[in-house]
Amino acid sequence: MRKIVQVKKKFLFISRWGEALDIANATLQEGNEVKLYVEDKASKEIGYGFVKKVQDWKKHVDWADVLIFDYTGNGAICQELRAQGKLVFGGTEYTDALELDRNFGQEELKRHKINILPFKEFETFKEAIKYVEANPNAYVIKPSGETQELKQLLFVGNDDSGQDVVRVLKAYEKSWGDDFGTFQLQRKVKGVEISVSAFFNGVEFLTPINITFEHKKLFPKELGVSTGEMGSSMFWVKDSPIFDKTLKKMEAILAKNNFFGHIDLNCIVNGHGIYPLEFTSRFGFPQIFIQRAGITEPIGELLYKVASGHKFQLQVKKGFQVGAFVVVPPFPYEDKKTFELFSKDAVVILKKDSLEGIHPMHLKIVNDQWLITGNTGIALLVTGTGLTMKDAQKMMYNRINTVIINNCYYRTDIGDRWFEDSDKLWSWGLL
Template sequence: MFNFVIMQRNEHQKMSTKNQKKKDVSPKNDQHIKRNFLFVSRWGESLDIAHASQQEGNSVKLFIEDKASKEIGFGFVPKVPNWKKHIDWADIIIFDYTGYGKECEELRTAGKIVFGGSEYTDQLELDRNFGQDELKKHKVKILQSKEFFNFQDAITFVEKNPDAYVIKPCGETQELKQLLFVGNDDEGHDVIRVLKAYEKSWGNDFGNFQLQRKVKGVEISVSAFFNGKEFLTPINVTFEHKKLFPKELGVSTGEMGSSMFWVKDSPIFDATLKKFETTLGKKNFIGHIDINCIVNGNGIYPLEFTSRFGFPQIFIQRAGINEPIGNMLFKIASGQKFTINVKKGFQIGAFIVVPPFPFDDKKSFELFSKDSIVIFKKEIKEGIHPMHLKKINDEWLITGNTGIAVMVSGTGLTMKDAQKMMNNRIANIIVNNSYYRTDIGDRWFDDSDKLWSWGLL
């Protein structure tokens, strides 16, 4: 446990802190109060939120854990090399990734206002088998899956039980999104070939993984913010686009873009996340949680949890939220109950990326992409969300090592309106060697018909 938990403080400090907290969490003072925001980031993904919170008048400090990502955010927001030294300075501490649950719980115990996970929600996301067991415990229908610790056992299983399967890495390996493989062969021959290839290339270093029976339908996720006691409304419904190329071709990237909208009620939410409301309160969770599902005429089948901000989900959500994001996160973290003020209609966003995305190739990144400039034809940056960038002499330069330059968002009363706004903004940007998907949002026109007919919208 951190030193600050056991640090002795005099009575004056205790009273001062107590009175300040009472002042800060009062809804009457709301967004006009300027606060100190400490962002603790795994890969630098929270730069956009930190930058927006700073533009709203708050003081911000950003810590990035990953060494290769340390330059991200330079020139946009103040950076710190050790977040723990700034705990007492912060009015709120925001963790943007899974794996900090223990620290979040200790900070809350010490009286800090924290937006982030818990040990329970970390396990929900990182341990796929635990997540599936919890779904069953909460009486949520799940797809058949089986855990394996070596490739040969998995190959033998598919040979004896021919079907279409999805290969899902667990633990740290699941961060390499291109390793997730969705089989198309009803006999499982394609899955067997991929398992044999992984065995040759990874050996015993791959770790455990799941084979999950594939089911056809619409892939959709529902998410909500949780204030420590209950979910806040409206609920967010998201359609992810994970493959590198349009029409769902190429390798899995984790995400190339998303479309979404906000709703007061959702049958999918009621059948999945809503059942976890009491448990999340007991398990000391305060933050954002998402569950990805496949749905069809036979039912709703949860696939996996994301018990943190989704990326790029949170940036596109921000485009659809009509209140300062920093103030909203503070209200959630301090346990306030309120209705989030959101735009009507649709929100959409696409990543603009450069080589070697989605692969890890340091030489290619340094040769083609490092320090490349994000050029704006017109100096209009509304809806442009900085990702793995630094700012020097007011120029946006690509840094880090992944090749994610910016996220571009758009909003509109119809999906086509949102697409038009996003595409107009993309047309204003020049990034050498860049690429992005041109079909983000197109799924909606087909998927919505199916969802309406199944009674899920």
Template sequence: MKKHSSLPKNFLFISRWGEILDLAYAIKNEGNDVKLYIADKDSKEIGDGFVQKVKDWKKHIDWADILIFDYTGYGEECEQLRAAGKIVFGGSTYTDLLELDRNFGQNELKKHKIKTLPFKEFLSFQDAITYVEKNPDAYVIKPCGETQELKQLLFVGSDDEGLDVIRVLKAYDKSWGDDFGNFQLQKKVKGVEISVSAFFNGKEFLKPINVTFEHKKLFPKELGVSTGEMGSSMFWVNRSPIFDATLKKFEQTLIKHNFLGHIDINCIVNGNGIYPLEFTSRFGYPQVFIQRAGITEPIGEMLYKVASGQTFDISTKKGFQVGAFIVVPPFPYEDKKTFELFSKDAVVVFKKDMKEGIHPMHLKKVNDEWLITGNIGIALLVTGTGITMKDAQKMMNNRIGSVIVNNCYYRTDIGDRWLEDSDRLWSWGLL
């Protein structure tokens, strides 16, 4: 029997790397019972002391009122659990494929009559090098399958002859050889990178829609290596031409595949049109925590309503939300020695007792102290909100100033792109 909606509930989180800690902790603080399972053994300590941890999530299925999966790849389990009558927030085998198999994702876009950028798939670096030499242009190297988790391997070329791409392909050939798996070369297009996302309740997309600008490079002004993410800025809207041209067209397909969760598509847009790049058919990180900063209803309640197929408008703040990761060595690389030397068990020190807008990432709690754990060094996400982007940035920066993390680094320009991006988006009629 479904519980009455506003009573405390039992939330079971099934996590790949413990990324979801902040959400689990927030939902516990809203008065619910929470259990967290983490699959990756190097991440096992994440969340200790914050929430109750379990070693085998399957033993707690009957206990749970709702199961929340935080990553792609669990689609089959989600489908089986839903078929057994459980309330599940997560993917499906179809949405797993959308994200994990780039070819499949691109073909589905074409099938839904959405224009895509030309790309070619390769299994060998040598073939790819020959291709670029014969077809000089600016390209993006995109790993597929398992390798795409290593975000620093994504390479965006800037040379119009493709010389930088050739150099990187040669380096990958030396260091990876045939172990790299398949990858794509996609023609690079200049424009604004923007993503639109929404929660889907099995029947329709819920409003408002979220519009996010990601900041992927390690250093300010988009310098340095790709990290996957250093921070994002966002806002919520009821209507978006970019959403209408992309995700909206998948509504019937998502109904057919009984998807109940969150889905995001990132695009490059310019005066010529909207070009979808790839899907994220799960929570985005740190997107979901910044979304939480802008959602004004209890987040546990909201996720339960989505997963149980209810139709409602999500209560959100007006204006903007921003968030920046505070990271420590060896981020964005994995290097056990460096992590143990500089970062393992380092304490997060709070100058004030205020923890509002400070989201625990790869942390554990010991004697009420927040300590860094895991192995890649993402300590905190700090968020700010405001009616203007400047206001949101100011709030975030004040909060960053209220914590001390030894050897930490973070981007100081999250949200700055908005000023220029918004002008371009307005002039192209895309806001």
């Protein structure tokens, strides 16, 4: 294990779509040197004016004390860099497969004696339609590989006969043809959706454990299209029965594969059991930004210590943290014309000088002014913290009211689920 020296360090953030801006900027504000690379062409402007941008991250590897990869798919590169003696916060080929290959992820859970829901993988819609008609039930359609990034394609069926799933599959067949790629049909169960996550230092999970409740639909009360995320509520705990029965059982295999990073396991839980749904073997978005609101030590130092294999306990706030995305058109869809008409270079006005709880997302700075860039329409993530969920919500929405963005929208009920979900979790003995 490397000795941690309390000196300012050089961080190189390698980002897929510019999602790392907030933590890169926070790391810079802590006094470190920071460089940010953004891979996606349409997202190249993200971060300009906040941190130093680079066009080819590989030319800066020798400069960096630690490299931070913010997305899945770079596992082989991370392993190669570690073999060269570099400190890397990121995945491995094994953890990439856990997230990107849903079938592999479910089989690994099963191999480690973790309960899973029945599922079946398909390559064509015709096969899937035939399967549902022969095995009527409620199912969830889950794209695999790169297609799973299009969150609006995930469909949660409500019909116990599966006819709603059949109709959606037929619609996908007409619009996608054979270009959809592989996908899963997973048996749907009712319960509380909850995720457990932790940082991993190459040997073991670090405590406390993070418990997150995601809000994925565009509108309040879980209405509208799936967006991937509109916001989350969370808290930190030393012990979790859900963690012990799921992610904790993966500790040895993660150590064997030399993983240094963050991993999350999303689950459905009810009175009958705990059923893992999917891995996120990287930072969760917006999870990491809301986590940062609850972490009381410098985020750069934390990332450095994880990448160094250091054993330590995270310093976090008591109580709850909540966060909501503030977005503009065409979110959650991709529509270049709409984005350029309504949102490109739109001004983000902050009524107060304090940036506490205001996390820049797809922004740039021009003439000291925050402007929206990229192509997604994600402007800010705003967080709040408190000893109670209501306190945290109040702080977050008060902060949102200090921001002016033309045509913006956000969920007004982030955290509300907790009041009913917590009663269920307590009664099932899972808190």
